[in-house]
Amino acid sequence: MAAAVELRGITKRFPGVVANDGVDFEAAEGEVHALLGENGAGKSTLSNILTGLYRPDDGQIHLYGRPVAFTSPREALEAGIGMVHQHFRLVPPFTVAENVILGDHRGEGKKFMVHPRRIERRVAELGERYRIAVDPRARVWQLSLGEQQRVEILKALYREARILILDEPTAVLTPQEAESLFATLRVMAEEGRTIVFISHKLHEVKAVSDRVTILRDGKTIATVETAAATPRSLAALMVGREVSGIERVGRELGIGDPVLETRGLRAEGDRGDEALKGVTLTLRSGEIVGIAGVAGNGQRELAETITGMRRPADGEIVVAGRRLRGGDAREAIRAGVAHVPEDRLHTGVAPSLSIASNVVLKTYREGDHTRGPLLSLRSIRDHAASLIRRYDVRGGGPDVPARQLSGGNLQKVVLAREFHGAPRVLVVASPTRGLDVAAIETVHRYIRQAAGGGVGVLLISEDLDEILALSDRVAVMYEGRIVDELAAGEATVEEIGLLMAGGGRA
Amino acid sequence: MIRIERRLEQPRWLTVAVPLGSLAGAFAVMTLVLLATHHSPGHTFWRLVVTGFGSTFALNSTFVSATPLLFTGLCAAVAFRMQLFNIGGEGQLYAGAIVGAAAGIVLGNHSGWLSVPAMIAAGAAAGAALALVPAVLRAFLSTNEIITSLMLNYVAALVLDYLIFDSLSYWRDTSSPSAKVFPQGKTLPDAASWPVAHLGGIQLPFGLLAGAVLAAAIFVLYSRTRFGFEVQVIGDSPRAAAYAGMRTRRKILAVMALSGAIAGLGGASQDGDFRHTLDPRGLTAAGYGYAGIVVAALARYNPFAVCLIAFLLGGLQNAGYALQGADFPSGLVGVMQGLILFSALGGELLVRYRVRFERRTQQAVRA
Numbered sequence: 001m002a003a004a005v006e007l008r009g010i011t012k013r014f015p016g017v018v019a020n021d022g023v024d025f026e027a028a029e030g031e032v033h034a035l036l037g038e039n040g041a042g043k044s045t046l047s048n049i050l051t052g053l054y055r056p057d058d059g060q061i062h063l064y065g066r067p068v069a070f071t072s073p074r075e076a077l078e079a080g081i082g083m084v085h086q087h088f089r090l091v092p093p094f095t096v097a098e099n100v101i102l103g104d105h106r107g108e109g110k111k112f113m114v115h116p117r118r119i120e121r122r123v124a125e126l127g128e129r130y131r132i133a134v135d136p137r138a139r140v141w142q143l144s145l146g147e148q149q150r151v152e153i154l155k156a157l158y159r160e161a162r163i164l165i166l167d168e169p170t171a172v173l174t175p176q177e178a179e180s181l182f183a184t185l186r187v188m189a190e191e192g193r194t195i196v197f198i199s200h201k202l203h204e205v206k207a208v209s210d211r212v213t214i215l216r217d218g219k220t221i222a223t224v225e226t227a228a229a230t231p232r233s234l235a236a237l238m239v240g241r242e243v244s245g246i247e248r249v250g251r252e253l254g255i256g257d258p259v260l261e262t263r264g265l266r267a268e269g270d271r272g273d274e275a276l277k278g279v280t281l282t283l284r285s286g287e288i289v290g291i292a293g294v295a296g297n298g299q300r301e302l303a304e305t306i307t308g309m310r311r312p313a314d315g316e317i318v319v320a321g322r323r324l325r326g327g328d329a330r331e332a333i334r335a336g337v338a339h340v341p342e343d344r345l346h347t348g349v350a351p352s353l354s355i356a357s358n359v360v361l362k363t364y365r366e367g368d369h370t371r372g373p374l375l376s377l378r379s380i381r382d383h384a385a386s387l388i389r390r391y392d393v394r395g396g397g398p399d400v401p402a403r404q405l406s407g408g409n410l411q412k413v414v415l416a417r418e419f420h421g422a423p424r425v426l427v428v429a430s431p432t433r434g435l436d437v438a439a440i441e442t443v444h445r446y447i448r449q450a451a452g453g454g455v456g457v458l459l460i461s462e463d464l465d466e467i468l469a470l471s472d473r474v475a476v477m478y479e480g481r482i483v484d485e486l487a488a489g490e491a492t493v494e495e496i497g498l499l500m501a502g503g504g505r506a
Numbered sequence: 507m508i509r510i511e512r513r514l515e516q517p518r519w520l521t522v523a524v525p526l527g528s529l530a531g532a533f534a535v536m537t538l539v540l541l542a543t544h545h546s547p548g549h550t551f552w553r554l555v556v557t558g559f560g561s562t563f564a565l566n567s568t569f570v571s572a573t574p575l576l577f578t579g580l581c582a583a584v585a586f587r588m589q590l591f592n593i594g595g596e597g598q599l600y601a602g603a604i605v606g607a608a609a610g611i612v613l614g615n616h617s618g619w620l621s622v623p624a625m626i627a628a629g630a631a632a633g634a635a636l637a638l639v640p641a642v643l644r645a646f647l648s649t650n651e652i653i654t655s656l657m658l659n660y661v662a663a664l665v666l667d668y669l670i671f672d673s674l675s676y677w678r679d680t681s682s683p684s685a686k687v688f689p690q691g692k693t694l695p696d697a698a699s700w701p702v703a704h705l706g707g708i709q710l711p712f713g714l715l716a717g718a719v720l721a722a723a724i725f726v727l728y729s730r731t732r733f734g735f736e737v738q739v740i741g742d743s744p745r746a747a748a749y750a751g752m753r754t755r756r757k758i759l760a761v762m763a764l765s766g767a768i769a770g771l772g773g774a775s776q777d778g779d780f781r782h783t784l785d786p787r788g789l790t791a792a793g794y795g796y797a798g799i800v801v802a803a804l805a806r807y808n809p810f811a812v813c814l815i816a817f818l819l820g821g822l823q824n825a826g827y828a829l830q831g832a833d834f835p836s837g838l839v840g841v842m843q844g845l846i847l848f849s850a851l852g853g854e855l856l857v858r859y860r861v862r863f864e865r866r867t868q869q870a871v872r873a
Contacts, residue, residue, distance in 0.1 A: 309748055330751030339749065347749045350742040357735065361750040364735055373731045 003062070004029045004163055004194040005050065010059035012045050019045035020056070021218040027163075027211075032185055032195040034205040034226070036238055037215035038436035043198050046215070047165050050196075051083045052076030063163075082156025086167045088148050092141035096134050096151050097123050100158045126157050130184050145172035145295055153184070164188065165196040170204055171433075171462070174294050175497035182208045200238070200436075202231040214238055238437070255472070256285035258318075259456040260306070260337075260425045265315035267305045275301035277480035278315065283425065283456040288447070290471030291460040291482075292496050298480040299460045300342060303429045306458070307339040308332035320424050333362055338423035340414055342430045342460075344407075348414040351403035355393070356384035358402045359417050391416040392442075408439030415446050426450055429460040444470060464493050476500055520856075528853030532845045539841060545834065554842075557828035558821035562707040564828075569714050570780060572820025574599070576717035577772025578798020579805065579812040581633075584724060585765040587807050588741040590644070592762060594637060594655030595769040596795025597662030601636040602629035602773025604666060607677060607691065607784040610698030610777060621697040622712070625774045633770015634763040636662065641762030645755040651762070659795065666786045677784045691784035700778035713775030717816075720768065721809040728809075737761060769795065804850055822846060 007025040011018065020042045027033035037043045048054045050061070052070030061068050063079055070076045090099050097119045120136035127133035132150040140148060149169060156164050166185075170178040185195050185208060199205055205212055206226060214221040214237045221237050260283040269275030275298045283289050293299050304310035306317060311327030318324070319335040332339075341347040349358040360369050360380050368379040384398035391412045395405045402410060411431065418426065428447060432440040447470060451457050461467050467474055468491060475485045476499040484499050537547040557564050578595040585592035592598075606629035613621045640654035669675040671689050679685040679692045700712040728734035740747040740754055747754055772794065781788060801819060805811035826839040 307749075308751070328751070329748060330753075333751050341749060343745070346743050347745040350739045350746040352742045353738060357738070361739065361746065364732060370732060373733065375730060375732060375735055377730070 003027070004031075004064060005196070006062040006065075007046070007050070008060045008062070010046065010049060010056045010061070012049060012054060012056050018218050020049070022059070022220075023215065023218070024220045025213055026223070027194050027196055029162075029194055030189050030192045031211065032189050032197055032209045034209035034212040035196055035198045035215065036200060036202075036205055036212050036234060038200060038238060038438075041215040041238075041436075042218040043215055044167065045218075047083065047167060047196070047198060050076070050165060051081055077159060077161075080160065080162040082159060082161025082164045084149065084152040084156065084164070084166045084169060086169075086171060088145075088152055090140045090148055090151060093139060095137050095139055096143075096154070097136040099140055099151055100136075100155050102155075104159055122158065123154055126154055130157065130187055131180065132184050146174070146177045149173070149181070157188075161193070163194045163196065165198065167198045168200075169197070170199070170201065172295055174500050175464070175493060178204070202234050205234065206231060235437070254286045254452070254454065256454065258282050259285045259320050260458065261316070261318040262306065263316040263318075265302070265305060265317065266313045267301050267310050268313055269298075269301055274313075275480055276305060276312075279477075279480075279482055281475065281482060283458055285424070285454045285456050286451055287473065288451045288457040288459055288471050290467035290474045291458065291477055292464060292467050292474055292500055293462070293477035294500050295462055297477045297500075299477055300429065301480075302477070303339070303342070303427050303458075303460055306332070306425075307337055307427055309339075333421070336422075336424035338418035338421060338426045338455075340411075340418055340426070340428040340431050342433075344410055344414055345403065349402040349410065352401050354384075354399050355388065355396065355402055355405070355413055356381050356398035358413060359384040359387055359398075361417065363417075363421065387413075387416040387420065391446075408435045408442070411435065411439065411443055415443065419446070419450060423450075423455055426455050426457045427460070428457060430462065431459070432461075432463065432466060440466075464496055467496070468493065524853045524856050525850065528849040528856070529846070531853075532849035535849075536842055536845055539838070539845075543838060545838075550829070550834075553829060554822075554825045558825035564821075564824065566707075566709045567824045567827075568817065568821040569709070569711060570820075571823045572816045573711050573714045573717060573775060573779060574772050574792070574794040575797055575801050575816040575820055576714065576721070576813060577768055577775065578794045579801030579816050580717065580721060580724060580798075580809060581765045581769040581772070581795075582799045582802035583805060583807040583809060583812050584768060585761055586802055587728060588737045588757070588761050589744075590741075590758060590761055590765075591652045592637060592640070592655050592765045593652050593799065594640060594658050594766070594795070595772075595798045596793065597655075597659035598633035598636050598766040598769035599773040599776070599795050600659075600662040600666045600789060601632040601766075602770025603776050603784060603789060604669065604677070604773070605629060605632035606770070606774030607694065607777045609774075610694040611676070611692055613695075613697065615695035615697045618697045618699070618701070621695070622700055622778065625698060625700075625778050626716075626771060629770045629772075629774025629777075630767035631770070633773065634767040637762045637766020637769075638759065641759045644762075645758040663786075663790055666784075666789065670784060670786050679783075691786075694777060694782045698778055699782060700775065702779075711775070711779040713772070713779040716771070716775070718813055720771075721813050724809040733757075733760070769798075800847060800851070804854070 003026050005025070005027045007023060010020050010023040012020040023042065023046055025046065035043050035046070045054065049056050052073040052075050055071065068079060091102065094102070097116055100123050101114070101119055123136040124133070127150070132153055134143065134147050134150045134154065140151060143151070149172065169181060173181060185197070189195050197209055209226045211223060212226055212229060212234060213223040214234065216238065262279055262281045265276055265279040266274065267276040279302055291299055291302065301310060305312050305326070308324070308327060308329035308331055316323055317326055319337055322335060324331055324335060345351055350361070360383065363369060364375060364380070369376055369383070381398045388398065393405070393409050393412045393416070395409045402413065405413065431447065432443050435443065447457060447459070459467065459470055472488050473485060474488065474491045474496060475482045476496055477483070478500060486495070533551065540547045540550055558568060559565060578599060581595040581598065582592065606625045609624045609628035610621055613624055636658060637655070639658060640651040643649035643654050644651040669677045670691055674680060677691050679690050702712065703710040703715060728737060736747065736752050736757055739750065739752060740757055744754060776789060777784065797819065801812055801815045805815045822843055826843055830836040830839045
């Protein structure tokens with residue numbers, strides 16, 4: 001097997017960090033090669049270098065034995081490198097076919113007049129051949145996230161990419177969709193294409209790849225044959241120590257009275273569609289209830305409606321026996337509903353403001369923080385300093401802007417603030433998305449502690465491992481409804497996956 | 507190949523070096539322009555400094571030019587801080603001038619202690635009221651305030667013209683025979699003349715002092731109070747503000763009203779400090795409201811920096827009036843002022859972005 005891609009001694013520095021420090025990487029033709037590493041290990045930087053987005057400060061890139069130096073993403077595309085980003089690069093009002101030719105500077109895409117029929121036919125052919133069929137005339141906004149990902153892959157295939165890089169492709173997929181993606185990747189590899197599969201999920205890496213290269217702290221740690229590795233050995237390489245993996249940790253259950261009840265809750269989504277179609281749910285004090293579901297089935301709207309950020313169209317929200325009017329975040333906060341939002345950087349904090357300001361985002365009107373119309377900046381700073389110590393927030397003092405923190409430390413700031421108000425209900429949405437293993441453990445520990453202290457926790461996550469590791473009860477959402485609830489003991493990934501895909505109970 | 511990249515960090519020295527450098531660039535280009543038009547660059551620049559800032563008389567004139575810029579600069583800065591783009595400072599200033607003048611005329615010649623505060627209150631209220639129109643539309647209907655506030659400038663300008671030129675309104679002077687032929691506003695009574703502080707030969711208009719105090723008050727409001735905290739959060743991330751339960755709509759109304767009130771105050775100051783009549787020609791020709799946006803941008807929305815920039819731009823404007831004459835066309839003055847503004851704003855871009863020059867071919871060879 002000839003090396004399709006060979007990177008030697010790639011170094012890329014950013015102010016204050018060395019993102020890639022002499023990275024070596026090599027993938028063969030016809031291979032699915034996994035790139036494994038924690039967040040901040042340098043995987044994204046490496047793929048950005050390979051796709052021409054960044055230029056390395058040092059090191060060489062060889063494609064099929066020839067040296068190359070990309071000065072723009074277009075050159076990488078022309079050299080046959082395709083990339084499926086985690087956040088799709090699609091234009092929602094355009095059709096699938098239009099998106100496929102977008103930015104293509106050869107053939108049909110280059111012409112002044114576009115011939116949609118010809119492109120549509122080609123897209124349909126490709127879709128069939130790789131079993132990722134999507135209607136070429138459908139508008140992208142009408143597609144599910146899984147289908148949008150197919151469009152991204154079709155885009156790469158249409159441009160005859162021989163090397164395809166996928167960045168965390170399963171984050172938006174159900175287990176069943178992920179299985180079918182893996183099958184597609186295998187077909188593509190058998191044709192002689194090279195697949196670089198970026199992930200930090202061990203079982204996926206095991207399931208799909210031929211070889212694995214592990215990055216840690218910007219350095220190449222090892223490249224191993226997947227067949228010879230175990231999830232445990234891979235995890236050890238990835239974090240530099242043995243880890244237990246995410247497993248369910250037993251907890252003293254002190255489940256008490258209901259702290260949150262919703263009855264027939266309905267709400268509109270951002271597009272005016274009905275996102276919640278009557279959600280009835282009970283959460284008791286000390287209990288962790290997991291809400292599983294594929295993104296876009298109403299989980300975000302459920303979290304926003306309960307926390308007052310979205311106005312309910314119908315139904316009731318009762319917190320600790322008191323009925324909320326709804327649609328008023330301040331009312332929900334006062335009733336004791338804490339919220340760790342999905343988008344921590346733009347919703348959970350005001351990114352340009354200091355950590356101190358963000359720590360009092362909800363309490364600046366209260367207690368020692370305020371004197372008349374003035375803020376007591378000293379009291380706020382002291383409070384922030386004490387929370388930074390207690391929650392072990394690293395990367396800056398009270399005056400540092402929140403956006404400078406890493407994802408894990410930012411999440412600690414959000415958690416510190418939300419726990420501090422002694423909440424009754426904690427709504428957490430995707431609390432560990434994008435965090436590394438160590439940070440995930442910390443966040444999970446805090447969530448368990450909160451439940452142990454009598455808070456009712458509503459855990460909304462697309463990560464089934466996380467749901468199963470934490471929840472006492474799992475509710476599955478599909479198309480705006482809770483389709484089923486399972487006790488922690490009887491829930492399995494397969495069963496939940498089937499429910500998430502609208503399959504009904506097996 | 508030339509690439510423009512966003513800077514990851516903004517080094518501190520750059521924030522000083524770039525404005526100085528871009529000013530030097532502006533003067534370099536101006537030197538060429540002056541040489542091409544057969545003027546002595548050295549002499550012209552010297553006159554620019556002297557007539558802007560070099561004598562008591564020059565300073566007094568500069569203060570007159572700077573006062574309205576201070577108000578409209580603060581007007582823009584206050585709103586822009588919350589990412590609320592009030593482009594309506596121009597119209598809000600007219601509204602303040604109209605209603606402020608009315609207050610001055612109504613109260614007659616009794617007492618300055620009554621007339622001056624009344625004009626201030628009336629001007630501020632008028633500016634705020636006009637600014638509330640786009641504010642309400644934005645808060646409740648999510649209308650783009652840039653467009654609505656801009657359009658209201660034309661409405662306010664037309665009303666201003668109408669009052670003096672197209673009607674026998676309360677503001678129009680109809681007493682003298684010449685006023686029938688050449689329409690003009692009533693002269694305000696003496697009690698409506700705002701006081702002037704004398705420091706040696708230096709004359710500080712009341713409006714200028716009021717504007718400086720206002721700048722300090724705004725600084726405290728935005729950095730030390732709950733109101734300011736909420737404005738900062740909303741300006742940085744509206745979603746975070748909604749998440750924290752802040753009342754965004756109320757804040758939009760309050761900030762726009764404040765912004766409009768400041769511009770309206772600037773309008774009343776035009777009546778009371780300088781013009782002593784409602785002067786549509788003078789006000790519309792000056793374009794204080796739009797210049798205020800430039801002031802706010804150059805000052806990076808910092809109220810103290812607004813004071814400084816208003817002073818410098820006021821001097822530049824004033825020097826321009828002094829420079830132009832038989833041998834120095836006013837168009838050339840405009841070119842010079844434009845060059846300085848252009849390079850100041852262009853330099854701002856350099857603080858945030860950097861330009862990289864690379865040779866494509868060399869790169870490929872090295873690899």
